[in-house]
Each structure stands twice: as structure tokens, then as C-alpha cells.
Amino acid sequence: QKQLQESGPGLVRPSQTLSLTCTVSGGSISSGDYYWSWIRQHPGKGLEWIGHIDHSGSSYHNPSLRSRVAMSVDTSKNHFSLKLKSVTAADTAVYYCASRENADWYFDLWGRGTLVTVSS
């Protein structure tokens, strides 16, 4: 069955770029059946949708973060990635990747999440 797993550095310096990858197993990004999302959760807080990307590389981002966000997809490695530039302490959060079927409006599967701390 399909699984998602985030990976990337747990510590990023302020003003640098946060880079994370989500590897999909048990399913193919190339199928085109899903949108692949990033969602974050600040410590002790609620959830914030960051954006999504599809198998062709077409992406859409939360307007509140749009200028700092870039997403990409590598179908040969069956993974997709997030880059968030010019990070500050306010970007410290658990970052989740999640999937959403094309015709649906909910996230059916989530990765375990990875904590990223922004600190010098």
C-alpha cells in the first residue's frame, strides 16, 4: 500500500533555504492520479497547507508563502520536493507530505512528518 516518507535536514540556519523530499512507495507519482502536498504544523499549533504539485510538475502554493516556495517532482525517483527560502524562526515546524486524489478535496494519506528547526 502507498506510503509517504519525508527526508531532509532537521536544522536550517536563518536566511537559508529549507529543502525537503517526500518519497512515495507502493504507488507511482507518474500515474497522475494525485496531487502531492506539503503541510506544516508549528509546535503545539494547527495545520497550514503550503502547496501541491502534480506529476507534470505543475504546482500551486499558499499565497501567504508563494514568493518563498518552490516545488518540484522527480518521477524517475518517485519523489517530490519542497524548497522554502529565506527561512526564519517562524518557519520552525513539523513538515508533512500528503496525497490528495485529483477529484477529492481531502488528504487521504500523510507521511510521518519531519521536524525542521530554524536556528543559528
Next chain:
Amino acid sequence: QSVLTQPPSVSGAPGQKVTISCTGSGPNIGAGYGVHWYQQLPGRAPKLLIYDNTKRPSGVPDRFSGSKSGTSASLAITGLQAEDEADYYCQSYDSNLSVWVFGGGTKMTVL
């Protein structure tokens, strides 16, 4: 401030019924977008609990049910069990903001 409003906490004794509300507005729940619910156990990722207002994914006990009316939705848990102690989040889509939105979460405590 979350676009969708949930009570910060609810509690109930084992075997009782609890409900968690999720209040939105015209551009989201009121516009007809579905409400979905997630359960987040301590230290774990959110897990889909209810989708499209009332539907349960395979494997979710029928003790969990959802409803929607107007600009609000509710999650009901009957026959409360200790394992239900978790944070619960509602989620929808907001057409004004053009983003997927979540409630602030409700911490459910089993007394």
C-alpha cells in the same frame, strides 16, 4: 487565527458521547465545500477520519460520525474509549483565499 473555528478542548468519560464543532463561513463550508476530519494521536501524523462531511474511510469505526449544516460541521464520537484521546482537526477549502484550510484543532481528553 484559523479560518475554521474549533473549540480548543472537549472531554468525556469512557462510554459517553462527545461532539466537536467546526464553524466556517460563506467562502468555505457555506459555499458547499466538503468538511473533512483528521485524528492526530500524540506524536503521530494526522490520519483521515471522516471525508466529504459524513463518510468514513475503511477501517474507521462507526463510533465516529460527521455532519454538516450551513456554515458549520460536527464530529461525533460515541462509546468513548481511552484510545480516542487525540487532537482532532477539521478541514475544508476556501474559495476566497484559494487554499485548503484547517481548524485550529480540538484536544479530546478521556476522563
